[in-house]
Amino acid sequence: MTILEKLKDVKNINEFAPLLGFQPKMLSYILYIMPNVEKSYETFTIPKKNGSSRIINSPNEKLKLLQRRLANLLYDCYEEIAKKRKEITVLSHGFRRRYSIFTNSLNHCKKRYVFNIDLKDFFPSINFGRVRGYFINDKNFRLNEKVATIIAQIACFENQLPQGSPVSPIISNLIGNILDVKLLKLSKEVKCYYSRYADDLTFSTNSKQFPNSIAYDNKTHWIIGEKLKTLIEASGFKINDTKLSMQYRNSRQTCVGLVINRKVNLKQEYYRKVRAMCNNLFKNNTFYINENDKKYSIVQLEGMLNFVYWIKQHYYKSKKRDESYRQHAIIKLYGKFLFYKHFIKIDKPIIFTEGKSDVVYLKCALKKLKDSYPSLIEFVDKKYHFKINFFKSSNIFRDVFSFSEGTSGLEYMMHYYEREIGTFYNFNHNIPIIIIIDNDDGAKKIKKLLKISNEMPYYKLYHRQMYVLFVDKKDNTAIENLFDEDLLNVEIEGKKFKVDKADNENNKYFGKHIFSQKVILPNYDKINFDRFKLIFDNILKIISECHS
Numbered sequence: 001m002t003i004l005e006k007l008k009d010v011k012n013i014n015e016f017a018p019l020l021g022f023q024p025k026m027l028s029y030i031l032y033i034m035p036n037v038e039k040s041y042e043t044f045t046i047p048k049k050n051g052s053s054r055i056i057n058s059p060n061e062k063l064k065l066l067q068r069r070l071a072n073l074l075y076d077c078y079e080e081i082a083k084k085r086k087e088i089t090v091l092s093h094g095f096r097r098r099y100s101i102f103t104n105s106l107n108h109c110k111k112r113y114v115f116n117i118d119l120k121d122f123f124p125s126i127n128f129g130r131v132r133g134y135f136i137n138d139k140n141f142r143l144n145e146k147v148a149t150i151i152a153q154i155a156c157f158e159n160q161l162p163q164g165s166p167v168s169p170i171i172s173n174l175i176g177n178i179l180d181v182k183l184l185k186l187s188k189e190v191k192c193y194y195s196r197y198a199d200d201l202t203f204s205t206n207s208k209q210f211p212n213s214i215a216y217d218n219k220t221h222w223i224i225g226e227k228l229k230t231l232i233e234a235s236g237f238k239i240n241d242t243k244l245s246m247q248y249r250n251s252r253q254t255c256v257g258l259v260i261n262r263k264v265n266l267k268q269e270y271y272r273k274v275r276a277m278c279n280n281l282f283k284n285n286t287f288y289i290n291e292n293d294k295k296y297s298i299v300q301l302e303g304m305l306n307f308v309y310w311i312k313q314h315y316y317k318s319k320k321r322d323e324s325y326r327q328h329a330i331i332k333l334y335g336k337f338l339f340y341k342h343f344i345k346i347d348k349p350i351i352f353t354e355g356k357s358d359v360v361y362l363k364c365a366l367k368k369l370k371d372s373y374p375s376l377i378e379f380v381d382k383k384y385h386f387k388i389n390f391f392k393s394s395n396i397f398r399d400v401f402s403f404s405e406g407t408s409g410l411e412y413m414m415h416y417y418e419r420e421i422g423t424f425y426n427f428n429h430n431i432p433i434i435i436i437i438d439n440d441d442g443a444k445k446i447k448k449l450l451k452i453s454n455e456m457p458y459y460k461l462y463h464r465q466m467y468v469l470f471v472d473k474k475d476n477t478a479i480e481n482l483f484d485e486d487l488l489n490v491e492i493e494g495k496k497f498k499v500d501k502a503d504n505e506n507n508k509y510f511g512k513h514i515f516s517q518k519v520i521l522p523n524y525d526k527i528n529f530d531r532f533k534l535i536f537d538n539i540l541k542i543i544s545e546c547h548s
Helices: 003-009 013-019 024-037 061-084 101-106 128-137 145-155 168-189 226-234 268-284 298-315 323-327 329-344 356-368 395-401 407-423 441-450 512-526 530-547
Strands: 041-047 053-059 113-120 193-197 200-205 215-217 222-224 245-248 350-352 377-380 383-386 433-437 458-461 466-470 495-497
Touching: 003 013, 003 061, 013 024, 013 145, 024 061, 024 145, 053 061, 061 145, 061 168, 101 193, 101 298, 128 145, 128 168, 168 193, 168 226, 268 298, 268 329, 298 329, 298 395, 329 395, 329 407, 356 383, 356 512, 356 530, 395 407, 407 433, 407 441, 407 458, 407 466, 433 441, 433 530, 441 466, 458 530, 466 530, 495 512
Parallel strands: 350 433, 433 466
Antiparallel strands: 041 053, 113 200, 113 245, 193 200, 215 222, 377 383, 458 466
């Protein structure tokens, strides 16, 4: 049975709750009791670009989890419906998996005319009755009335879809699809391209005359065509008359904020602004969004930089492992930013390891040995708080640096560090960056690079704050060798652990990931981590040496 079939089959709250991963009593509590005993929503405003404010209604944690579960269920149904009707022309690109403002804008590149419309109060215009009625009457759903009512109760606040709820986007997309189908039919009749991103509607054409059923020029400004206006209003939406725009080929054309004259791209001034903020950050350790404005956090700048990178990388992604990929300006800028974030602007010692499993081992070991290393970990309010950071790689980090796991990736980071560290001035370099590696064949290149002997447990790199720490001074020692033999010989489903085997290989062994997740993580409080003490003792020595 598909997800949609299961949803159509349920008749009441007792059957519906398990589909969302809830007990019926908890679902009933959130819907009918919680609003009377605790606040379901937190209301606040955020500024818009035009100076006005947008009202945000953010659900509390219990309701947010319920709404997120419902959203995931409806996203699955949405994709199932699209696949069933063999959707070729994608009309809605907002709030949808694998679609974005980029895919939306691609539809309107290299066009003679581009006409943009904004729907007014998009979420608030969808009320409780519309949501309930949609799920009862839509031919793809036709849900039981009680179930449709429960969905509307979960989704709506003060008789509308609230801005701030994780389920509002998918429901607005489902209901908005009714409008999309009508507008696609109109567009085809007049040889236009049509797409929607949330409340932004875009029409474009290469025809010599723009069709007046969609919009016409009254010699002072462009006015929406009567046919288009009727279809929008008949579908229960309103037009924001202050946000109508016609853009011609000989001027800059935009779609949902992206330039689309020749290809989908950013506004040049946005990129220049982000670049200037990055340069100020690198030189002065601070930056401003606007002149005479307050300081902003590095997280906000990273979001802006990530947006620039995300748009640009659509044209670079086929060359990610090519050396020329790293020569693009945005790749260099993002690389320098990530270097600043992970190597310069750090407030705790940071640990780099060869892989994710090593981090699991080290964290579990520290938890078990917490009383011996209070300067590395503390247990407060029934939670562990690490006083060192463990580097967590991301897809962006790996793409920008062409970074791979293992010693080869760490070796590359050492070269990059040596090259870049000298470009940052007036920064405190007394917080160590510690690279922990196995003392095995994979370490030979690094040993050769650093010209070190096996007797040294750790090595200071380039006379700065980067250190290479071996898990053991003995040759042919991997971090897994620090565990007792009986632990290494454990079997899972008849398979034995072997360090150099991948978990997905169909044989008699399992690899590091399963070992860390199914053997170490759930049993760390019973495991002997005494041989890990040498690692932590050396970390303490490095921290002390770096501070001196």
